[in-house]
Amino acid sequence: MIFGFNTDIRHEDTIYHVQSEAREGEHLLQTQVFVKGRCIGKRAVPYGSSAEEGKDPQSNNRDKDRDKDKDKDREKMLRELHREMLDAIRAGKVDSIFDKRDTPETLAAVKELDLEWTNAGSVHTSGALTMQLRVTEGGATVEGARLTLRFARPDAAPYYAQVLTDAKGSAEMNVQVDEKSLAESSVLVQASFGGRTATRKFNLRNAT
Numbered sequence: 001m002i003f004g005f006n007t008d009i010r011h012e013d014t015i016y017h018v019q020s021e022a023r024e025g026e027h028l029l030q031t032q033v034f035v036k037g038r039c040i041g042k043r044a045v046p047y048g049s050s051a052e053e054g055k056d057p058q059s060n061n062r063d064k065d066r067d068k069d070k071d072k073d074r075e076k077m078l079r080e081l082h083r084e085m086l087d088a089i090r091a092g093k094v095d096s097i098f099d100k101r102d103t104p105e106t107l108a109a110v111k112e113l114d115l116e117w118t119n120a121g122s123v124h125t126s127g128a129l130t131m132q133l134r135v136t137e138g139g140a141t142v143e144g145a146r147l148t149l150r151f152a153r154p155d156a157a158p159y160y161a162q163v164l165t166d167a168k169g170s171a172e173m174n175v176q177v178d179e180k181s182l183a184e185s186s187v188l189v190q191a192s193f194g195g196r197t198a199t200r201k202f203n204l205r206n207a208t
Helices: 060-090 104-109 179-184
Strands: 005-011 014-023 028-035 038-046 113-117 128-137 146-152 159-164 170-176 186-193 196-203
Touching: 005 060, 005 196, 014 060, 014 196, 028 060, 038 060, 113 186, 113 196, 128 146, 128 186, 128 196, 146 170, 159 170
Parallel strands: none
Antiparallel strands: 005 014, 014 028, 028 038, 113 128, 128 170, 146 159, 146 186, 186 196
């Protein structure tokens, strides 16, 4: 599984949010750029699927190793795509790197998944943090979206969890974490539905 990258970067008086992710249903690696929540352009490159490559049905272990290698290669490609977009913004040439077919008019008509942490002010209690998340598409709630959570914490392996959204597009996840580690921990959540994805990184913090 390939997770995305999210970076906020300032150029002159504008703050750009760059989001890169793998759109598995379309076999694309995509980088989108947002200003004040509006997508101003994107760039996408295709990648091959395992179905397009020969598989030996008696080599399950080798297939798994090969899939892991493919994920590493795709993650490297996605990281490079993300870096190139950041470099273009720093150089003031972001328009030159966008896919030309993505005009402001066509982008405005595209429905994208949106992922929101609705109780971001929630309090850590009993050794856990409860995250309530909501997935929407073009403003409408999405039922049955798959949320995959990756919890990164200091001095421990990442923790993964999955859940589906309900009829209101909502889902709840409980993250087990020592309150003292909150400031050094982060949560990456990927929403997936109908071949579309959205990835968000949430930084945790101690209550003040």
